[in-house]
Amino acid sequence: MCKKVISKAVIKRLPRYYRYLGELLEDGVERISSGELSERMKVTASQIRQDLNNFGGFGQQGYGYNVRYLHQEIGKILGLDRVHNMIIIGAGNLGQALANYTSFERSGFKTVGLFDVNPVLKGVTVRGIPIRMIDELPEFIKENQVEIATLTLPKSRATEMAELLVQNGIRAIWNFALTDLNLCLPKDVIVENVHLSESLMRLSYNLTSYEEAKKKK
Amino acid sequence: MCKKVISKAVIKRLPRYYRYLGELLEDGVERISSGELSERMKVTASQIRQDLNNFGGFGQQGYGYNVRYLHQEIGKILGLDRVHNMIIIGAGNLGQALANYTSFERSGFKTVGLFDVNPVLKGVTVRGIPIRMIDELPEFIKENQVEIATLTLPKSRATEMAELLVQNGIRAIWNFALTDLNLCLPKDVIVENVHLSESLMRLSYNLTSYEEAKKKK
DNA sequence: TAGATTGTTAATCGATTAACAATC
DNA sequence: TAGATTGTTAATCGATTAACAATC
Numbered sequence: 264m265c266k267k268v269i270s271k272a273v274i275k276r277l278p279r280y281y282r283y284l285g286e287l288l289e290d291g292v293e294r295i296s297s298g299e300l301s302e303r304m305k306v307t308a309s310q311i312r313q314d315l316n317n318f319g320g321f322g323q324q325g326y327g328y329n330v331r332y333l334h335q336e337i338g339k340i341l342g343l344d345r346v347h348n349m350i351i352i353g354a355g356n357l358g359q360a361l362a363n364y365t366s367f368e369r370s371g372f373k374t375v376g377l378f379d380v381n382p383v384l385k386g387v388t389v390r391g392i393p394i395r396m397i398d399e400l401p402e403f404i405k406e407n408q409v410e411i412a413t414l415t416l417p418k419s420r421a422t423e424m425a426e427l428l429v430q431n432g433i434r435a436i437w438n439f440a441l442t443d444l445n446l447c448l449p450k451d452v453i454v455e456n457v458h459l460s461e462s463l464m465r466l467s468y469n470l471t472s473y474e475e476a477k478k479k480k
Numbered sequence: 481m482c483k484k485v486i487s488k489a490v491i492k493r494l495p496r497y498y499r500y501l502g503e504l505l506e507d508g509v510e511r512i513s514s515g516e517l518s519e520r521m522k523v524t525a526s527q528i529r530q531d532l533n534n535f536g537g538f539g540q541q542g543y544g545y546n547v548r549y550l551h552q553e554i555g556k557i558l559g560l561d562r563v564h565n566m567i568i569i570g571a572g573n574l575g576q577a578l579a580n581y582t583s584f585e586r587s588g589f590k591t592v593g594l595f596d597v598n599p600v601l602k603g604v605t606v607r608g609i610p611i612r613m614i615d616e617l618p619e620f621i622k623e624n625q626v627e628i629a630t631l632t633l634p635k636s637r638a639t640e641m642a643e644l645l646v647q648n649g650i651r652a653i654w655n656f657a658l659t660d661l662n663l664c665l666p667k668d669v670i671v672e673n674v675h676l677s678e679s680l681m682r683l684s685y686n687l688t689s690y691e692e693a694k695k696k697k
Numbered sequence: 698t699a700g701a702t703t704g705t706t707a708a709t710c711g712a713t714t715a716a717c718a719a720t721c
Numbered sequence: 722t723a724g725a726t727t728g729t730t731a732a733t734c735g736a737t738t739a740a741c742a743a744t745c
Contacts, residue, residue, distance in 0.1 A: 278678035324703040342688030360577035455683035461495035466672035471559030541727040
């Protein structure tokens, strides 16, 4: 009984389904058809049904989907039915900003620790969480059942830090450093990149090519 | 003479090429073949050549690509050959963190203004940039040739804010609010989303499904 | 039962990879 | 000239959309 591998494209869309279903739930909508949802989300109904059926039949012919149930099931698929303990490595501007973000906690991502190499930051607290030095890391990971490590530090330090984290049992890295960690870590370590500057470059590309197109007309 | 539309998949890869070429340049590498680059980047040489040829022939048969030239050309394609003035709407943790990020400026994205609705923040400065109130926005955009607006505010305020920005001539929005702005703005407004919580959910999905796979073995 | 809508198969579309002629 | 490597066409692969039988 081998579970089919789900394509990246589908996984990428799941959080958006989850969000729309959450909003429908808030609005008190009980059921929804793929057709209605398709209109709201501006994707094809076919895609919605195909995507969902990767994970099983959540709907009912002639009825559609129960919003509460589908929301809950997608939540489970995404692993949002339990708490994930998270640490942040690099307590600079971005690291502190993420630590202050309360909305992650509502989805079950709990920041339990903050680390930095800069001794000046030692003991400074962010939302009640003290900034610790890296030498406390191994013990802290074990004692606090840390699952996810967020890397918000310069690319020059990111690789060695990631290797240290993996050595200490971390299996999932949320990487904000501008480097391809996956190329130097074991393949079973999960890396999710947030490369802000690349996002900004795509915006800039679209802006530039749009302006050029306008000029030519 | 109609310019071919470049697929999103290609555009998504461009910043990564740019980054690798920048690193090669720093390392003093003068030329590189698609084969060598393919090995470093772990993509096929075929894809590299196809991607680049969307924009023209940058290489030379028998030689490969000149690193400096290719880096520069991709930079131009991405619009990195000029400065883009940027404002940040929402001077909370994330907004201030982005304002403090000096590395964007090095790629030509210059934060020239910070705005918030909270009067308590009025006049507070971040990296020398004073936080302004929203009523100053229209004038500021005109006087400072602002191209890009970064939205780092709660989703509840994001839509009305985006509409106000567009009314005042903004054509590009870097959106950190968890809402699909593109569905309510004119189609010619460029929106680039950074949905951090969705990124975290994908990480969580991969972690969860990986652990389940391991359990079954 | 009739109508609606899913789950799923088949058709289409697009993106990636392979192959090779062109050419430096 | 011979070797290397691009640019580009053709083949393959995967993802999206359309269609419809199954069924609530």
